[in-house]
Amino acid sequence: MASSPHDDDRFDWQAAEADLNNPTIGGSDAEVVNLDTARARRTPRPRPSGDEVTHFDVALDEEPAPGGGPVDVPPVSPSGRKPVVPSSLAGWANIKASLRDGLAVTAYRAGFHGLRSPWYATQASFWAVVGVVRLVDRQRRWWWVTEQAALRQAAADAGDAAMWHKLHREVKNTRAWRGTVLTLGAVGSVFGGPLVWTLAPWWALAPAMVAAVAGLAHVGRPADRPIITAAVVATRFRRVNPDIILRAYYAAGLGHPDRPHQQVQFGSTMARDPSGTGSQVSIDLPYGKTFDDATKARGAIASGLDVAMSQVFITRDPTSHRRHTLWVADRDPLAQSAGRTPLLRCKPTDIWQPAPFGLDERGNKVSVDLMWNSVLIGAQPRQGKTFAARMLALYAALDPHVKLTVLDGGGKPDWRKFALVADRCAFGLAMTRDGDPAEIVVEALREIKDDVQDRYERLSKLPADICPEGKLTREIARNPKYRMPVRAVFLDEFQEYFDLGDISKEIASLLVYLVKVAPAAGVMFVDATQRPSGVGGGQVATQFISFRDNHQVRFSLRTGSWNVSDLVLGAGANSEGYDSSTLLPSYKGVGILRGASDATPTVRTYLADADDTEKILIAARKLREAAGTLSGMAAGEDIAREGRDVLADVRAVIERGETGAQWEEIAARLADRLPEAYADVTAESISAQVRAFGVRSVDVKRSGKALKGAKADDIDAAITRRKAA
Structure with missing residues (x-):
């Protein structure tokens, strides 16, 4: 049975070493310490309670952990010996640095207390x-x-x-x-x-x-009113040692200390993380207990360790399903911001290199490889979903050889500045001077689909020395003569495009095709949504699920439940211990990144606010102008459709809640919303074009006056007949 964290008895290893050399223990040929005999010889040595809060000292027991090796401080050198001369005094340079730091702290304290000395008096x-x-x-x-x-x-x-x-x-x-x-x-x-x-x-x-x-x-003075306040407050956090870890696991029901086959064991020595922000140890659960049991008991383990749940991280060990790595942070690592994006340097980027994304729970830099991947980002509203997607879009924008398509179904201001660099862009669902956003989305996706199919055709015909394995290379993508630049498509609030009626069927079909096929042709997708469960019904709902599930990289910020977290991160994420619903509401821009690498870190994304975004995009536009790669809407090109779908256009200008509209109203609305195609349209001309599809001209009453017009149901029926034909 493991010793209690409140025991004052400590194992006397000097006595054990003496027993090792004593031929009377275990016979003259004994080469192994008789631990039962040695354990009986203990030297009382007081130590702090395992429950106290103190400066981190790792506080590890010298007593060997049950069934595993001793859990103690890792050696400071390969030989396991501490340096004779402390590193702070080794060499004149270190001595000067130590003196300089000491004098700086002393001077600060003197100034701090000197200024307050009259108040102290x-x-x-x-x-x-x-x-x-x-x-x-x-x-x-x-x-x-x-x-x-x-x-x-x-x-x-x-x-x-x-x-x-x-x-x-x-x-x-x-x-x-x-x-x-x-x-x-x-x-x-x-x-x-x-x-x-x-x-x-x-x-x-x-x-x-x-x-x-x-x-x-x-x-x-009262006990809670110190006269002299501290000038420097040392960081304090919960003490962690093997006794406390065992207590936590047994309290969580993951074993029993008095049953030999139900004891929790240590598979490695406890060690401080290289980042200096926590400590970790490998845990072997009793036979029959699994990694899934540990992940489900994460909250109970955190309670047993007396730390916040956000400080406890459990990682699967591929060698055994009962073994995992426990990492305990000194303090909540997710409550600290990752800082502003390094893209603010406004230097050109290379899409063939991973994009900087943020910091993980241990302070390590995390990047996302956009090439050949599709990225799905999901979260509740106002958790940083758009900021995370925009971070990757800014990286792509700073590569002047990347052709951008930005489609925001929500119509928020967050993406508007991308009109400076985007080949195609559409914001919201309301009609604009650029046209119907839904139609722009359809046109953009059709053009990308045609481009993808054309690319595969041309890549298959290139010689092997230029295009090995028929795959796009950096050289081909950056050579203008091949006309195959890397393309990046960013869709925010993409669920809105699946709930627009008949036009959603085509959008859904195009998106499913592209997310499956396009990445291998150098067309990447980054898609964000707050409704990963889907919208609508029937075929569109099925295609929504197919689109959502065909993303290789997934990033989930805070969600409402583990079920929704699994929809974003992929099936089985919760059973592996990844549940974004456990993230606190105060964690803005914090999420679980799955599929970007072998690890699945919890990432604090870099920040780029509206001003930062504008600065970066202005620099990105200048880079594209210098490289001669500014194209599409950003370059002022006319992207209006050569042939308008009159039925769809007329149906789009009939507002929701209206059963129909008069021909004069329809003509005026078309001229106002689509002037590039209907600037000169009249009530008679639009009536003739629509009636040619079998739509009746009937009386429509407005303000007590009945004039000829079209019913919305008749137009919908004509659209259905045309598709059936």
Whole structure:
């Protein structure tokens, strides 16, 4: 059974070493320490309770962990020996650096307390007066023997007159001699004080006065009101040692300390993380317990360790399903910001290199390889989903050889500035001067699909020395003669494009095709949504699921439940211990990144606010202008459709809630919203074009006046007939 964290007995390894060399233990041929005998020889040595909060000292037991190797501080050198001369004093350069740091801290403390010394003196004087009153009252109670009052009262209540008289006589005698002591002390102070004040030199009197005032102030001040505050506050955190780890696992129901086959074992020595932010150890659960059991008990383990759940990280060990690595952070690693994006340097990037994304829980840099991948980002609203997607888009924008398509179904301001560099962009669902955003989305996806199919055709015809294995290379992508630049498509709030009626069927079909096929042709997708469960029904809902599930890299910020977390991170993520619903609401821009590497870190993304985004995009536009790669809408090209879908356009201008519209209304709305195609349209001309598809011209009442127009149901029926044909 493992020793309790409150035991004061420690294993005496010196005694064990002596036993090792003692031929009387285990016979003359014994080469192994008899631990049962050696364990009985213990040397008491007090140590702090395992529950105290202190500066991190790893605080590891020398006693071997049950069933595993000893868990202790890792050696500071390969030989396991500490340096004879501390590193801070090894060499004149280190000595100077140590002195410089020490003097800097001392100077800071002197300045801090020097500035506050008048306030310290004022407080000390006030509390010294209170201390005199308290000291006098304390002496009075001592003289009056107040500690015996309860005994006398008890005797009186019990009617025990003899005991009361006995106690009364004792208290009278005690008061007599205590009163004598106090009287002599008072007389000595009255006559001796002025004498000392007159004869003592000032250099002796001043420290005595300071000490007296300080002592009286200490007596007078409340316990929670220190006079002198700390200039430097040392970081404090929960102490972690093997006893506490065992306590936590047993309390979580992952084993039993008194059953040999149900004991938790250590598979490695405990070690400080190289980043200096926590400690880790390999844990072997009892046979029959699995990694899934540990992940489900993560909250209970955190409770047993007496730390926040966000400080406990459990990682699967591929060698055994009952083994895992436990990493405990000194403090909440996710509550600290990762800082601003390194892209603010506005230097050209290379899409063929991983994009900087943020820092993991241990402070290591995390990057995402965009090439050949599709990235899915999901979260509740206002958790940093758009910021995370935009971070990757900014990296792609700074590579002047990447052709950008930015489609935001939400229409938020976050993406508007990408019009500076995007070949195609659409924001929201409301009609704009650029056209119907839904139509722009369809056109952009059609063009990308045609480009992807054309690329595969042309790549297959290139010689092997230029295009090995028929795959796009960096040289081909950056050579203008091949016309195959890397393309990056960013969709925010993409669920909106699956809930637009008939047009959503084509959008869904195109997206499913592209997310499956396009990455291998150098067309990457980064897609963000707050509704990963899907929208609509029927075929569109099925295609939504297919689109969502065909992303290789997944990033989930905080979600509402583990089910939603699994939808974003992929099936089985929760059983592996990854659940974004456990992230706190205060963690903005923090999420679990799965599929980007062998590890699945919890990442704090870099920050790029609106001003940072604008600065980076202005620089990105200049890079594209210098490289001659600015194209599409960013270059002012006209991307209007050569042939308009009249039925779809007319249906789009009939507002929701309207059963129909008059021909004059339809003509005016088309001219206002799509002037590039319908600037000169009249009520008669649009009526003729629509009636050619079999749509009836019927009376539509407006403001009490009935004029000819079209019903929305008739237009929908005509669209359905055309598709069926």
